[in-house]
Amino acid sequence: MIELRQLRYLIAAAEAGSFSRAARSLNIKQATLSRHILETEKRLGMVLFDRKTRGATLTANGATYLRVAQRIMKEWEELNAWVRATNNGHAGKLAVGFYTSFSAGNLRATLSEFGKYHPDVRLRGFERDRDMLLAGIENGLLDIAIMIGEAPYQGLMSRSFWSERILVAMPEGHALAQRDRIHWTDLIGERFLLMEQDPGPETRNMLLGKLGMPGYSPEIDMEDIRRDTVLSVIALGGHISIVAESALGIHVPGVVFREVHETNGHMRIGFSGYWREDNDNPVLRRFLDFVATRYSQPPIPGRPPSSQQPGKEPS
Structure with a gap:
């Protein structure tokens, strides 16, 4: 069986055009390289090089064998590179x-x-x-x-x-749309529209905690609809909704977003x-x-720090 090391010697000798130059590039003795190439030829039963005083050139069979050897070595190196990248998470x-x-x-x-x-x-x-x-x-x-x-x-x-900011989504003609700052007390008496699926239930619990009081509970409609459909319904009027700032990427004509503020600043x-x-x-x-x-957080215990240094962003 031909070893990968012997293929590497063959490729180096062919590219250098000389056993001595190939041996120097591989940092091995010329006799070692010559012996391995000769063993390869014996196992194959064919001569791969014409050995001359000024160097070594490939025979016709040697040129054909070289092309296959180069392909094998390339695929082997790509495979090893993939293994290394996979093992380190790249x-x-x-x-x-x-x-x-x-x-x-x-x-x-x-x-x-x-x-x-x-x-x-x-x-x-x-x-x-x-x-x-x-x-x-x-x-x-x-x-x-x-x-x-x-x-x-x-x-x-x-x-x-x-963390992300909490926003109120409302029709652009809503009275609160003219304000730069909205507090929870401004939302008393409003009718809310939320999704039945997450994060709708969590948002509902937040509204009950922020607006609920003795004798008053916010009016909340829960519908089995998508996030973009909620905003489309809001554009028609009659409802507002509570969303995270990630919803800013959903562009629905007639809907505006305003931050919800608490005493210590906007809510996140x-x-x-x-x-x-x-x-x-x-x-x-x-x-x-x-x-x-x-996000400038401490590393996960027991895990090596990442080699990449992306731009930091405050949480």
């Missing part, structure tokens, strides 16, 4: 689950920048509700789920990722990542390090 796949808008915001920006720094990673996104995302992590269909809040889940690792909502501790996907480890660097 290549492979990452399945990311979420239930927020992907049209704008930190989720879109983070995945886009991660893909730019790691072009050989195939990113796959899945938009599902919270229960489906958690099930996807548990059964291994998802590597990580990015969701609102910081709720603990048994058997899952988690950490805070980033946090997003966290959840993954299985036994997930050994190197791309997941690199993604977690990437997020930690991007």
Whole structure:
């Protein structure tokens, strides 16, 4: 059987046109290179080189064999490069689950920048509700789920990722649309429209906590519709809605967005990542390090820091 080392010697000798020059380039003795090439010829039963005083040139059979040898070595080197890239997280796949808008915001920006720094990673996104995302992590269909809040889940690792502003989506003719700053008390008496699927239920709980009081509960309509449909209905009048700033990428004529403010400034909502501790996907480890660097967070314990240094962004 011909060894890869012998193919490498053959290619070097053919490219150098001399056994002595090839041996110097490989940092081995000429006798060693000559012996391996001779062994190769004996095993093949054919002469590959015309040996002359001034050098060595390929025979016709040698030229044919060289082309195949070069292809084999190229594919071997590409295979090794792929293995190295896969093992260190520079290549492979990452399945990311979420239930927020992907049209704008930190989720879109983070995945886009991660893909730019790691072009050989195939990113796959899945938009599902919270229960489906958690099930996807548990059964291994998802590597990580990015969701609102910081709720603990048994058997899952988690950490805070980033935060986004809370906005009111309203018809452009609404009286509150003329204000630069809106507080929760300004929303008393309004009729809200939310999705039945996530993050609708979480938004409903937030509204009840912010606006509910003895003798008053906000009027909230929950519909089985998509995020863009909610905004289209709002454009018709009669409803407003609460969204994260990632929804700013959904352009619906007749709808405007205004920040919700509290006493200490505009209100923000946090997003966290959840993954299985036994997930050994190197791309997941690199993604977690990437997020930690991007948002100026401490590295994940026990994980080496990422070699990339993307632009940092405040959370």
